[in-house]
Amino acid sequence: MGLIAREIERAGIPTLSMSSAWDVTFAVRPPRAVFVNFPLNHQTGKANDPRLQRQILLDALRAFELFWAPGMMLTLPYVWDPRDASWEEKDFGPGFELYGVGEAMQEGFAERKLGRAQA
Amino acid sequence: MPIAYIQRTRERYADYPPYKWAVNTEAPWTPLPKPIKECRLALVSSGGFYLKSQPPFEKDDTSYRAIPKDTDLKELRIYHHGYRDADADLDPNCVFPLDRLRELEAAGVLGALVDPAITFVINYSHRKEIQERAPKIVAELKAAKADAALLVPV
Numbered sequence: 174m175g176l177i178a179r180e181i182e183r184a185g186i187p188t189l190s191m192s193s194a195w196d197v198t199f200a201v202r203p204p205r206a207v208f209v210n211f212p213l214n215h216q217t218g219k220a221n222d223p224r225l226q227r228q229i230l231l232d233a234l235r236a237f238e239l240f241w242a243p244g245m246m247l248t249l250p251y252v253w254d255p256r257d258a259s260w261e262e263k264d265f266g267p268g269f270e271l272y273g274v275g276e277a278m279q280e281g282f283a284e285r286k287l288g289r290a291q292a
Numbered sequence: 293m294p295i296a297y298i299q300r301t302r303e304r305y306a307d308y309p310p311y312k313w314a315v316n317t318e319a320p321w322t323p324l325p326k327p328i329k330e331c332r333l334a335l336v337s338s339g340g341f342y343l344k345s346q347p348p349f350e351k352d353d354t355s356y357r358a359i360p361k362d363t364d365l366k367e368l369r370i371y372h373h374g375y376r377d378a379d380a381d382l383d384p385n386c387v388f389p390l391d392r393l394r395e396l397e398a399a400g401v402l403g404a405l406v407d408p409a410i411t412f413v414i415n416y417s418h419r420k421e422i423q424e425r426a427p428k429i430v431a432e433l434k435a436a437k438a439d440a441a442l443l444v445p446v
Binding site (some may be wrong): 174175176177178179180181182183184185186187188189190192194195196197198200201202203204208210212213214215216217218219220221223226227230231234235237238242243244255259261264265266267269288 | 293294295296297298299300301303305313314315316317318319320321322323324325327333336338339354375376377378380383385386387388389391392395396400401402405414418421422425426427429430433434438439440441442443444445446
């Protein structure tokens with residue numbers, strides 16, 4: 174997505190990328206990024222926590238207005254669990270199951286409905 | 293502390309040819325033309341979300357899906373090569389914050405939320421992303437008169 178961000182920006186539309194992978198984002202260098210140190214794919218908040226989701230977005234949008242030079246990345250001050258950082262040892266590590274709820278994958282892809290947990 | 297995902301990816305896929313991460317030391321820049329509260333803001337996600345009425349993504353494709361901004365998130369599906377989506381299943385707003393952005397639009401924090409939101413699945417070919425997918429997304433954003441874009445990579 175960082176490559177796409179750079180092309181959108183080059184085409185004249187300013188972008189803000191929301192990242193939960195600091196090293197990947199720093200490498201590809203999108204024009205503006207905010208980093209939230211949450212497990213991958215939770216960079217706009219925890220599930221079913223609309224208050225937190227809203228606050229993260231408000232901070233991200235405020236940051237959007239503050240960035241003043243290309244390639245800046247700001248870490249937003251959110252902590253996934255103040256009492257337990259053990260997820261950092263596991264996320265995407267050895268044996269980490271990518272699909273939490275799931276059906277068999279085909280060639281590494283899977284087609285999945287949402288709302289499975291409620292079904 | 294931030295996690296070394298590039299290292300972990302290397303270890304996870306040690307049996308495959310190593311993925312070449314894009315590395316840039318500078319970035320393009322377009323100034324934000326006006327405050328966010330006056331901007332038409334677009335949501336762009338590489339989380340592979342699509343609607344039942346749309347064709348799913350395919351391996352190595354460079355297409356995108358237009359998700360109408362009034363979509364009920366329960367109608368979404370995911371087609372993707374790999375992420376833990378148990379929480380996205382419970383509440384897509386943790387990675388595709390369409391409900392929250394609609395609320396921020398209603399509250400006047402944004403000028404407007406661009407209709408539609410754009411979704412796709414990233415391709416491992418940098419060339420295809422830059423030369424094939426990016427122009428389609430830029431054209432869609434321009435047609436929708438987006439002033440700014442909020443990107444949520446997966």
